[in-house]
Amino acid sequence: MSKPPSRALNAASLLAVAASLSACYVVPIDPRTGQGYPIQRADARSDGTAPTQVTVVTPPAPAAPPAPTVMNARLYPLNTQANKGGLLTAVVVDNNTGRGSFTLSYLGDTMQGESTRVDGSYAAFGRLYNEVLGLNQRSFSGRRGIANAYGGKGVNAQCEYLITGPGIGTGACQFSDGARYQIHFGS
Numbered sequence: 001m002s003k004p005p006s007r008a009l010n011a012a013s014l015l016a017v018a019a020s021l022s023a024c025y026v027v028p029i030d031p032r033t034g035q036g037y038p039i040q041r042a043d044a045r046s047d048g049t050a051p052t053q054v055t056v057v058t059p060p061a062p063a064a065p066p067a068p069t070v071m072n073a074r075l076y077p078l079n080t081q082a083n084k085g086g087l088l089t090a091v092v093v094d095n096n097t098g099r100g101s102f103t104l105s106y107l108g109d110t111m112q113g114e115s116t117r118v119d120g121s122y123a124a125f126g127r128l129y130n131e132v133l134g135l136n137q138r139s140f141s142g143r144r145g146i147a148n149a150y151g152g153k154g155v156n157a158q159c160e161y162l163i164t165g166p167g168i169g170t171g172a173c174q175f176s177d178g179a180r181y182q183i184h185f186g187s
Contacts, residue, residue, distance in 0.1 A: 028057055069094040071167050075104070075181035078132065082179035090183070092147065102147040104157070106175065111157060113149030120144070128160040132172035132180045142169060159183060 029036055075088035090104035092115050100115045118125055125144055130136075142162035150156045154176075161171025161183055171183035 028059065031059065066096045068100070069096060069167075071163075071169075071185050073161075073171075073183050073185045075173060075183050078180040078182055079178070081175070081177060082181050085179055088181065092145075092185075102149050102159070104149060106151060106155060106157070106179075107153070109151035109153040109155060111149035111151035111155070113147060113157075115145055115147040118144045118146055122146075125160060128158060128174055129172045132174050133182065145171075147173075161185070 071092045071094065073090040073092060075090060077083045077086060085106050088104055088106060090102065092100055092102050094100040094115070094117075098117045102113045102115045104111050120140075122144065125146070126138065126140065129138060140162055142164035145161050145163065147159040147161065148156065149159075156176045157173050159171055159173035161169055163169040163185065168186040169183075170185070173181040173183060175181075
């Protein structure tokens with residue numbers, strides 16, 4: 001029959017394990033490369049040995065993208081065909097990426113599509129304004145956007161708009177059935 005290990009042997013084993021773990025430290029990982037950050041210590045000793053304290057720097061968490069902006073719009077009829085649909089409401093959801101969604105109801109049909117911000121070099125901007133509101137000298141100041149929507153009954157809408165302030169702006173829409181509307185953003 002073998003002898004049970006002594007308490008002194010157990011204590012010595014635990015002490016050896018604890019001592020071997022005391023030299024461990026955490027190395028921060030670069031999230032772009034998956035590799036550890038190089039550690040160059042300002043307080044390293046000239047004999048090449050490291051000091052006993054280690055400072056771990058955690059990289060900041062990535063910032064969350066901004067929440068989408070919801071803009072409500074009213075579309076006012078400008079011609080006889082648009083009068084059949086009456087005053088319309090639309091919702092533009094701006095995902096703050098330059099793109100979003102565009103939804104409205106027209107003559108009992110829910111139309112859905114997308115909206116896109118365009119810059120001053122977008123050559124086609126202003127065509128719908130001129131077709132819907134007539135040829136006039138206009139100054140387009142503000143954030144420009146275009147929106148298109150399509151409904152299950154086969155009617156589509158093309159719109160241009162300018163956002164001139166937080167949630168406010170104007171625009172023009174032309175529907176494939178000939179209806180013409182002016183847009184007003186804001187509450």
